[in-house]
Amino acid sequence: MMNHIDVSSVLRQTLACDLYSNLVTRTTGAAVRTQIEQLVGESRERALTVIDFSQVSMIDFSCADEIVAKLLMRYAADDAPQDAYFLFRGVSDDHWDAIEAVLERHGLALVVEHEECVRVVGVLSDDERRAWEAIHRIGPADAQDVAIETTTDAATAREALDALCRRRLVMQVDGQYVAVGDLRG
């Protein structure tokens, strides 16, 4: 199942005001994240949610920390409320400085979609990055396929893929690994 959340719409509902399209302040960020979590929580099954920044003018560090970092950390935690995955859309250069800073600060990574292409950004180990790129290139696959694609051994590939699953950057479907963003229905 795939959800689409337009962050600027959530922002307007949160502020009860149509005037601004800026994601600024920690208070606003926390309120927007709470709304996003409610929307994500409406789907009980495993869901991929597109977090769409296309209509957002700017985001500051505090807001990026509240929305992006805390969202990713909550659903990647051992006690995550549900099996949720995120694809970030419409992230422009104007948003990137703040988002990159919080990803680095927390050691996080996320999947972004830009002009129909998806890629993983943020903090990953070399093995994780190679495994994600391999699975994105070859499509749904098992650890052995990824090991061949990345010219490594199956145990290393499986370790990297399992870490990516825990980080919500890869999901397991019918016993195979799939890069988030590659199954968009």
Added chain:
Amino acid sequence: MTQVITVPPSLDDFSFEQVLDQVAALPADAKLLVDARHVRWASPYGLTALLTLAQTRSERPTLAVPELDETLSYWARAAFFQHAESVYDLTGSYPKRRDSGESNVLLEITPIAKSDDVHDVVGQVQERAQKIIKTELKLESKAIIGFAMTLSEICQNITEHAGRGGWVAVQSYRWTKRLGRRVVVIAVCDAGLGFRRSLESMPGHLPTARWDDAAALEEAVIRGVSRFRERGRGQGLAGARNYVGRWNGKLSVRSGTARISIVPSWDDDVPLAEGLSPFPGAQVQVIIPEAVPGGGSER
């Protein structure tokens, strides 16, 4: 007995120290007459700091307004008198209405107390900053978003930590005396907790052997420490520091008896000034200069 505090003719972050030096010698409840009659020019820092000074007094002070028409007109355009009326008794004649003509005031003096105020400020500044940063400072468009982010984060320093409201102002002008180039300046002043007391409120805080205002500023501004334990905290000032570094600007943060600065090559300020006259709260100034022709502004 009323004590007279003389405001220097040119009022900026440096000369405001002369005001504080005079105030420091007086008891906290002394009645002040802040004499600004001979002021010819004031930076956004000077104006917001004057308002903040009044907030620190238990006895409502009096302000003698500037005598020069040009100064009065600028202070009115910056909305100084509108806010000064709430914290000072004003003496002398001053414009009651703001001149709506073209102005280099990007953001008139605006009170900051809550999150919505930061939204208002960022929204107001964005459009005008775009024109000024691109056409007057000749910086890349990337500098515009960073400017708004920096403004937002510095204002949030008030809403998150000060414990009481403060003031923000943004202005662009040609800084002939010190730089010979155009600059855009953000000033954010409050009379709240200040950095040292804010960090002392951190759960489990253990002061080091040398724990004072300067040490607190080093912790917050250089090491990104916040009173909140969450790992994501403390990024705002770090972001502001990166922004001024990237565009060859200056960041200075004064709190209590110390001031810490990220000093660019064009300025001769000291990185850390200690033993200043006490001033409650935090006073932050960001200066972004015009790009050097042919040389760009990036380091």
